[in-house]
Amino acid sequence: MYYRLFLILFSLFLGGPLYAQEVEQWGRFELILREKSPKNAFTRVTLTAEFSTGDTTYAVSGFYDGNDTFKIRFMPQKTGKWTYRTTSSIAGLNNRKGTFTCVKATKGNFGIVRVSDTYNFSYANGKAYYPFGTTAYAWTHMGKGTQEITLSTLKKSGFNKLRMCVFPKNYELVKEEPELFPFTVRELKKDAAGKDQVVWDFDTFNPAFFQHLEKRVDDLDKLGIEADLILFHPYDKGRWGFDAMPNEVNIRYLNYLIARLASYKNVWWSVANEWDYVKSKTVEDWDLLAKTIARNDPYGHLCSIHGATATYYDYRNPAFTHVSIQDETPVQSPNAAAMLRHIYHKPIISDEVGYEGNLKSRWGRYSPEEMTYLVWNGVLGGTYVTHGECYMVNPSDTIFWAKGGEFKGTSWKRIAFLRTILEAFPTPLRLSDVSRDNVTATAGDGYYLVYFGKHMMENWLFNLPAKNDVYKKLTAGVRFKVELIDTWDMTIQTHPQLFETASENDYRLFDKELKKVKLPLKPYMALRITEIK
Amino acid sequence: MYYRLFLILFSLFLGGPLYAQEVEQWGRFELILREKSPKNAFTRVTLTAEFSTGDTTYAVSGFYDGNDTFKIRFMPQKTGKWTYRTTSSIAGLNNRKGTFTCVKATKGNFGIVRVSDTYNFSYANGKAYYPFGTTAYAWTHMGKGTQEITLSTLKKSGFNKLRMCVFPKNYELVKEEPELFPFTVRELKKDAAGKDQVVWDFDTFNPAFFQHLEKRVDDLDKLGIEADLILFHPYDKGRWGFDAMPNEVNIRYLNYLIARLASYKNVWWSVANEWDYVKSKTVEDWDLLAKTIARNDPYGHLCSIHGATATYYDYRNPAFTHVSIQDETPVQSPNAAAMLRHIYHKPIISDEVGYEGNLKSRWGRYSPEEMTYLVWNGVLGGTYVTHGECYMVNPSDTIFWAKGGEFKGTSWKRIAFLRTILEAFPTPLRLSDVSRDNVTATAGDGYYLVYFGKHMMENWLFNLPAKNDVYKKLTAGVRFKVELIDTWDMTIQTHPQLFETASENDYRLFDKELKKVKLPLKPYMALRITEIK
Incomplete structure (x- = not known):
């Protein structure tokens, strides 16, 4: 604007x-x-x-x-x-x-997003940025109508990051022929089976393709959404060959993209999706491509690379500002998520943990409750988790994860709700008592978020760990307000009683009268516990 | 011998x-x-x-x-x-x-232990080595009687690795003054409080100290135990100052140790225990010391470094042959343990996950069941877990973890039992279906170990994942024998029925008649499932 x-x-x-x-x-x-x-x-x-x-x-x-x-x-x-x-x-x-x-930047322009305090992100103007992303790999390659619907869907959501591919996608559930291609056509050949085969002129970019991409990146920026651009991916399978270009072309493509798009403040570089499935490239190739970006992007946009399930790249590589992984294990418990912080000392984004949906593939059929639960686990562990939605009821359904369109699921609302909770805290979350307490996160002195996950309880004996990670230890005589958060029904109720810590008792501090918090015997309950100062 | x-x-x-x-x-x-x-x-x-x-x-x-x-x-x-x-x-x-x-090596001499197949170990003669270690930090610094008792305790145990400090230990539970020191005394001073203070002559090693250490390393070798020598540690606190020597002395000490001990085939180097608690050294210092070892040890003995809870060193450093960590999180589930394999691509040893015992400190008071459970979790995930025992009933008790002596606990027997199970498999374990199946490990085509941990069941519907990690997918018509392993009672019973896989059904293969395995509704049960060929 x-x-x-x-x-x-x-x-x-x-x-x-x-x-x-x-x-x-x-x-x-x-x-x-x-x-x-x-x-x-x-x-x-x-x-x-x-x-x-x-x-x-x-x-x-x-x-x-x-x-x-x-x-x-x-x-x-x-x-x-x-x-x-x-x-x-x-x-x-x-x-x-x-x-x-x-x-000076005007209202609503907070600047480029950067790593902040080792494990987190903030806008250049200092405002905290908590990545709550979703996925629409091929949305810019669909018909204009679908693209516009995608933007309105995103507008009403709470998502502030979108994973999307620069190149079109050829996959079982995404077969559409795009209107625009990044290169111009050198010639049309017939393959052995007599089918038309495009031979690309890799020396000649198609500016219209990139102009369209730029428009969409700007459209996302207007919605406050970071565009996590996936620069290479394996979903090509010989249809266009963009996954198997020589490195000379790959580097020219990256530099062209950087020249065009690095001035867009909301751009992130994701060197690849499922890099290990790209059979034509070695780890040395990926290192070279990542280095090319780090060297030539004048602004140092956020950059990572994403593998298939449980395939961890060497994220210590300084070309990567953060860790972008596909794995269910880290979100199976807050402790497991936090382990990645301790290993990498960079922000952790689980950019795929499986998706809400009804597909046959197991990665695309989580219940909305499960999707929400996994996001909460990761967030409690001081990491971030990306959403995706894979519903296909009618053959014409677009499946948001693939083509964009409309949401049919319900976890997206719960994730937006979680985002408001995070943004209300003074600092990002981290576990209070790492590897020992799997339910209590801290957001600084006097701020806690306790999450019970699937455990259902009628009441909970008020207790907090003495240890509070990098913050000062909890002491006796501190008074707390407790709010009961129903992470599924998206309600927050203030508990009628206040609580006051007694002295430390075996690493924990209980209420001095051993008071309990009444809970509704439902799963997915959380508590926001705030010191009364 | x-x-x-x-x-x-x-x-x-x-x-x-x-x-x-x-x-x-x-x-x-x-x-x-x-x-x-x-x-x-x-x-x-x-x-x-x-x-x-x-x-x-x-x-x-x-x-x-x-x-x-x-x-x-x-x-x-x-x-x-x-x-x-x-x-x-x-x-x-x-x-x-x-x-x-x-x-040629004679019977019982299998050679030096080396990394094998990325994630595991074997002796130089090719025999698999599964590290089942325990801990006796200061045993060589105790009275001769205690040392001999320690050796007989180890002899009857199933342990084949021992974590032990070269330098004596000054800790709340270990205060004994050692008989021998690595350096000679330069002078005796009085400190400010009028207390005797030794000034060491760091130029003059005390050969008797090292001769004694060598004898103990040889004693362990006779028992088939690898000596995981901890070269530096923080448990000194100004008493002797061995944690705060200048790097020139540190390097001379390492080179002297290497010259004396590198020819002992059962030596491992653990650069430090809880390196992050050694206040006088930086990460650069540790890197330098690790590099010194890697450069000067002619044989490339196994080498790692060990931090405090959830403190992960950069184990990608080529000086480290394996990952030696202190953290509870990786052993909270097989998936979490396996995550470390996927990140580091080196063998993983959880060298401290807490200890069986009755200490006040939470790291020293696991039940024997819990200690055993954590070892099983780690092993199922294709990693290794070190035992430790911290019982102090009478003030004169030696606490095996600290001083050696006798075992008072009961997990050590279960760990020896687990070792026999591992050694009976044709290959080391790895999870069959990483990040998706948290109970099934594979030991090659037709060999499975299923562990139910704390879940108690009356029966279990026979089913295995179609995926079998690096091995070939499981197919229909494969017949299996099932043995019920009570990991606590240490019994193995063959199930009276055989099972035969039907076709793959949603990523799993069930018995063709949907037969179940009868279980005793107890925790800590496992199944060994073996193809009948």
């Missing part, structure tokens, strides 16, 4: 800026240069620019956008006056200079 | 060998050189030897053993004729040459 108007105004002066423009922090400055292009400008023209303010300089790559149009995009993060100067192998694009002013 | 006689014979020829000696594989060749020593031979004399056979050459350090005696020890692994030649800064020790013959 904030840069739209600017772009329109700016595009009127195609020869370059005539006066200093204004761009807000984490907004987008775009320099558009019209110049007669040689044959295949994608491979034969180099174009970069240096953007500077004070001591700060960024080197940014431009790109060819077709139709004799070259662009350089930049995301300023510091307010003040910026100057730029281009360098190019083409005289007309070389040594173009200009200035613009970066102004 | 096999080298004892040799040593006695050999020592008669102090000037060097007069004829070719025989040493068996993984036995010990010892060259003893008498030479007038300069003042402090420990720091001022260099002595190494090259041992060669065919294309193979080892560079081995010698050491000063006091009393004008220098020694070079070597563990030959290849049979055949070996030659050696010494190099020294002292003329009399330089260019000493000789030969010996390495003969």
Whole structure:
């Protein structure tokens, strides 16, 4: 929104800026240069620019956008006056200079998301960001109508991250032929069976494909959703061959994507989905591709790689800002989730733990209660868990996880509810007494979240661990308010009594009168316990 | 045993060998050189030897053993004729040459233990080695009587690994003053409070200390027990200062230890216990010490480092052959244990998960049932779990975990029983259907171990996962024998019926008549399921 108007105004002066423009922090400055292009400008023209303010300089790559149009995009993060100067192998694009002013971010623009305090995330402006993501792998490759429905579905949800593939998907449940492709067609051949076979011109990107992707990334940004872009995936199976391009093409593709999209503040890079299923690439290839991104992205967007079940990449690799895994085990208990924090010392996102749905495949048929339960387990352990939905009742159903469309499930509402609980705490969660207490998380001195999972109880003897992880130990005489959270019915009720800790008794502190909290003998209950100061 | 006689014979020829000696594989060749020593031979004399056979050459350090005696020890692994030649800064020790013959290992000598198939261990002769360890941190620093009792206790146990500290231990439950120290005394001072304070001469090792340690390592070897030597630990607290020596001394100590003990085939290096509690050392220090060992140990003995609860070192470091952790979480379920395999791709040993006992500290008061249960969980997940025992009924009790002595608990017998079960399988265990099935481990095609943990059942519908990890999928028409294992009562009963798989049904294979296995409605039951071929 904030840069739209600017772009329109700016595009009127195609020869370059005539006066200093204004761009807000984490907004987008775009320099558009019209110049007669040689044959295949994608491979034969180099174009970069240096953007500077004070001591700060960024080197940014431009790109060819077709139709004799070259662009350089930049995301300023510091307010003040910026100057730029281009360098190019083409005289007309070389040594173009200009200035613009970066102004303070306006309401609703919190900046790029970064790692914060080792295990968590925050926006650049300091606001905490708790990733509550969902999955719609191929949504941008569907018909326009479905894409619009997807956006309205996301708008009413509480999700703030979306896992989505750059390349189209060829999978049992997603067979649609996309309208746009990232490369242009070199020739059409017949394969051995007489079927049409496209031979791609890997030297020639299709700007329309990327323009469409950009529009969708911007659409997500307007909804406050981070676009977790999956750059490679195995769901191709010889149909287009985008999973088996030579590394020279892979690297050119990554650099083109970075030149086009790194200035979009809500972009994350997911080097691959199920990397270990991509038979044409080795771990060395993935390392190279991850390094290419880390080296060439001027802003250091969040970056990870995602394997199949229980396949853990070496996330110690500094190219990866966080851990993005597929595994059910870590969300089987808060302790198991927390173990990954202790091993990697990076934020942990379980980006697939199975999905709510009714598919035949076991990964796509969790009950909504189970999906919600697994998200809670992971969150209690100080990690994050991504949702997905796989309902197919009629053959025409889009299955949100694959094509987007509408939600048919019910866990998404509970996850939005959990997000509000997290956002109300002063700090992110972590387990209070690691490996010993599997139900109590802390959000700082005097803030606890206790989750009973599947255990049903009529009442619970008020007790908290003495240990409170990195915070100070709990002492006697602290008074607490207790709220009963029904994580399924999404209600929060304040318990009529207050509680006050007695002295530590065998690692725990009980209420001084051994008072109990009344519970409704239902599963999925939680308690928010807050010190009264 | 096999080298004892040799040593006695050999020592008669102090000037060097007069004829070719025989040493068996993984036995010990010892060259003893008498030479007038300069003042402090420990720091001022260099002595190494090259041992060669065919294309193979080892560079081995010698050491000063006091009393004008220098020694070079070597563990030959290849049979055949070996030659050696010494190099020294002292003329009399330089260019000493000789030969010996390495003969085939005799019965009971399986060789050094090494990593095998990524996740497991085997002896050098190919025999599988399943680590079933226990803990007696300070046993070699106790009175001789206690040490002998410890050895007889171990002899009747099923343990084949012992965690033990090189340095003495100063801890609430272990206060005894040792008879021997690794360094000699430089001076005795009075501290501020008028108490005697020893100032160690870090330039002068005390050979008697190390000779005693060597004897104990050999004693363990005779019992088939690997000595997991803990090289540094935090349980000193200013009493002796061995946890806070400068790195120059740490490195000299490691090299002296390697020169003396690397030829002992049953030695493992545990760089530290609870490394994160050693306040005087940084991660860089530990990396340096680990690297020192990896670089200077000619044989590449097993090496790891052990942190406090849930403190995971970077075990990807190539200096570490395996993962040695302290954490309860991985043994809370087989899946959680297996997760560590998937992350580290090295053998996993949970070297502390808490101990059976009756201490006040929560890590030292597990019931024997709980200790056994945690070991089973870890083993089912394809990892290994170390036992420890912490009973203190009378103040004079030695607490095996600390001082050795006698076992008072009962889990050790169950762990020995589990070891026999593992050793009867053709291959080590791994989960059949990772992250999905939390009860079924496989030991290859047609071999399963199912463990129900705390679940009590009257019967169990026979069913196995179709997936069998790296082995071939289970198919219809396979006939199985089922044995009911009571892991607590240590009984194995063959089920009267045979079972035969029907076709795969939703990822599982049931008996074709849906037959059930009768169970005794008790916890801690397991099934050994074996194909009838």
